[in-house]
Each structure stands twice: as structure tokens, then as C-alpha cells.
Amino acid sequence: MLKTIEKNPILVLSIVIIIMLLVHLDVPSVTIMEARNFITAREMVQENNWLLTTINDEARYQKPPLPTWLSAFSGLIFGINSVFALRLPAALMVLFLGVFLYFVSLNLKLTKLHSFHNALIVITSFYVFAIINEAPWDIYAHGFMLAGIYYLFQLFEENKSLWKHTMLSAFFIGLSILSKGPVSLFALFLPFLISYGIVFKLKAIKTKIVPFVVVLVLSIVIGGWWFIYVRLADPAAFLEIATKETGNWASYNVKPFYYYWSFFTQSGIWTIPAFISLLYPYLIKKVVHKKAYKFTFWWVIIAVILLSIIPEKKPRYLMPVLIPLALNIGFYIDYLIQHFKKITLKKETFPVYFNFGLISLIAFSLPIALLIILKADIKNHLFYFIALTSFCFLIGINIIKYLRNKNIKVVFYLVVLFMISVLGLGLPISQSLNKNLAYKSINSLHLIEDTNSIKTYSIGEITPELLWNYNGILKDIYKNELLVIPSETSFGLLIMNEDVPKITAQLSANYNLELKETYNLNEGSKIKERLIRQFYIVSKK
Secondary structure (H helix, E strand, C coil): HHHHHHCCHHHHHHHHHHHHCCCCCCCCCCCCCHHHHHHHHHHHHHHHHCCCEEEEEECCCCCCCHHHHHHHHHHHHHHCHHHHHHHHHHHHHHHHHHHHHHHHHHHHHCCCHHHHHHHHHHCCCCHHHHHHHHHHHHHHHHHHHHHHHHHHHHHHHHHCCCHHHHHHHHHHHHHHHHHHCCCHHHHHHHHHHHHHHHHHHCHHHCHHHHHHHHHHHHHHHHHHHHHHHHHHHCCCHHHHHHHHHHHHHHCCCCCCCCHHHHHHHHHHHHHHHHHHHHCHHHHHHCCCHHHHHHHHHHHHHHHHHHHHHCCCCHHHHHHHHHHHHHHHHHHHHHHHHHHHHHHHCHHEEEHHHHHHHHHHHHHHHHHHHHHHCCCCCCHHHHHHHHHHHHHHHHHHHHHHHHCCCCCCCHHHHHHHHHHHHHHHHHHHHHHCCCCCCCECHHHHHHHHHHHHCCCEECCCCCCHHHHHHHHCCCCEECCCCCCCCCCCEEEEECCCCCHHHHHHHHHCCEEEEEEEEEECCCCCCCCCCCHEEEEEEEEEE
């Protein structure tokens, strides 16, 4: 069985992504960042805004359009209001990332098995798969950049197919820029170049300076044309948005330099191996491919340092660090697979037993925790609960069994299987965790509008999640504390709870206001006011 798996790495990676991500791709709630992407994709299709991108029929140039184009194309095929369709390209980019990390590992002269393990590590690292819901642009930017780096590495290391590698590297780096601007150039590409210079020196770059310059210039052309087009076609909106976005780097969500020092925890289930893989004085003596390990180590460290320099910091910005970190973790896992049976020092064996023993304990505890939390609601997902319980029990037992036998390879595969089981079987159960009796979809507002022949407006900018759920345009008529009253004799208003008194006070002299409904998209016990709107029908007296 294991030999069959190891002989077909790309097929196995594809199957893992299908089970882990695609089967229940539409289950998680749409996040604020996703909603922005989905709305823009929908308006591309419905309003033909493919180049001058919009959200709620207003300019949306904060992000380049490539990820949204891909979502829109998927929506054209499978349905523009299908969450599965719009998430599909991002989920497939996780597979794309895993495949190219496998190829990069082979470039580093690692074995096919070691390279396969690296790919499994990266696609099961927490923020790699979680980013497709929280910030879908990132997986495109860093996935395409990794492909560009793969071909650039071949350009540096090989003397054949020189211009093929040049063009492919430029193409994928360009797609990265067209996905999220220069973000991945700074977070992934520049650390790669610096670490390459430290470890492999700059001889290869010096002898291939012309192709390298072509890569840089052509990638900027491929990735930058849209910015130039928008700058020329809609200069006022473009400059306003660009000024605000660049200002955020130094003034918004500012965190101290050391904020990212716990970056290795973003790998989730690989946190402890990730930490140990960064103990350079220890692991450099253990690994076979010392030069490759030194390269990935510096790639990780330099990426974290560069990201730490930027004042604006968010946990999801660490996602590109997880790519070279997966390579780093792979060196430690490979060392354990090859030598754990011979290790006798307790200070070396203890972290291994603790890490995998903890995962085994989590596997045993997860079904119990779900039963305690969900109680009677568990009957709504009985099949998935029984299946998840069975898998968790078998995985927990076998981790202990093979850990006692010091067979780390099987233990490693069991950990991967645990992640697949949690996402593949656990996601449907998670729906019962999001239960709010006050939930009311704003999409039903269309029925009231049709019945009363009215158009609805928003007081203040409408929250992206509400706008996505509404499936239409909701013009904001309250900007800079100024209320612009529509010309219609009757119209609908969506108002946040906190704004109801001041808006009703301004309108009550000349208009009748009738509260018709309260829309609430909160799905769990934690209530966010921005997801609640009071709907009034307003008519002249």
C-alpha cells in the first residue's frame, strides 16, 4: 500500500486535496475577504466589469484581478452564485502549490520520497489551506511565485533550455504580481534570492545576468499592465485607493517587530517539528543534504525578518513563510525516518514521543469534545460523527503502535491521514457549532422589494458578507455624515442598530418609517453588529 502511494506522488496529492478540501468546499461560511472577491467576480459576469473591477458598483482596485477572474470563470461554468464554484480555483491552487514544492525539492537534489513528504507537509500546514477562506488572493500570489522560483532555480543551475526556463519563470512571477501586486516578490522571491546568494553564491546569477534581467522585466510587464490600464482609465479612483492602501502599511494594524516570532505555530499540526527544524546547530549535524537545509533555513529566517520590518502585521501575512518552512520540516522528518530507531538520547527522543503522542491524544479526544459540545445536535451529523470517531480511534491507536516500534514513516502518514479525516469528515459536523436562532438571510429582502415595488438603499457602506448574500447592488446614501434622500416616494433602508435613532430622527418629519424585518447573518454565538441590519420601508407623508 505504502509503495503504491509513494510511487504516485502527484496522484496522491490530488486525492488528498479532493478529500480534504473539495468534498465540503461550500461548508465554511463566506468570510469578509472572500465576500469581496466573490462580489467582484459576480459583477464581472453580471455587469461586465472585467478590467475596471467593482464591488457594489463602485471601484475596487485594492487587489489585482487575476484571482477574481479565475473565480468568475469557474462561476460561469458552475454557477456564479455557487460558493463551491467560486472557491474551487483557490482550492486547486493549494494542489498547485504542493506539486511545485515537490518539484522544488527535486531541484534541491532531494529524493522523490523526501520531496513527496515535503509536499504533504505544505498542503496540510494550517494557514496554507485556511488562507483560501480567509484571504484567497494569497494562495494565488505565493503559489504562482513558487512556480516562478522553481523555473528560476533551473535557470541558475542548468545550462540547457535556458530561454524556456526564463520565459516560464517570468510568466509565473508575472501571474503572482497580477494576483496580489508585489507582495510575494517581497515575502517569498527576495528571501529566496538572498538565501540562494548566501548558500549557492552568486556565480550562477553572474553568468546568466541577461536571462535574469529578462525574467524581472518580463514578469513586471505581465503583472503590471493592469495597474497601468486602471491608472489611465480611472486615475482619480486609482490614486485615491493606492494612497489609502500604501498608507495602511505604516499606520494600520501596526504591531511590534517581534510579533511574528511565533510564526512556526502557523503550520498547525507540524508546530513542534517546525520549531525543532529551526534549531540550526542541532539539525545541520544530522541532515544528509546540508547545503539544501542551510538554504531553506535562511529562506525561512530572511522571510520572517523582512515581513517583521513592515509595520502592518497580520497572522495571515505569514503564509508565504510556511512554504520554505515545509522544506525545513521535511529535513527533520526525513532524519527521523532514517535514524529514529538508532537514537538513544532522551533529549532527542522526548520531543518526538511528546509531539506524536500529543497528536494521538488529540485524535482520541476530538470525538469526545464534539459530543460534549454538540450534545443532542450530534444526531444531525450521525454518519460523519461515527466515521470521524472510527478514524480518530484507529489513527490514535496506530500512532501509538508505530511510535513504540519507532516506525516514523508510518506515523508521519498517520498524522497526514488525521488532518485529512478532520477536514473531510469534521467540516460537516462544524455546521452545528454555528447555530443562531436569530439568523435571517438578507437574500429574502428581494421578495419584500418585489411585493412593494421599491428599491433598497444602505445607510453606510454595506458589509461585504451581507452584500454577497443579498445578491444585488445596495447604494450607500449616507457618507461623511450626510444623508442623501432618494427621489422615490417609497424606498427601503438598511440601517445598523446604532444608526437607527439618528436616521429616523432625520426622516421622521417628512416620512413614515415602518420596520419590516431584521436581517442577521451571524451564524454562531459570537454576535457581530456589522452583520445585522434593520430594514425599514420609508414613504413620504
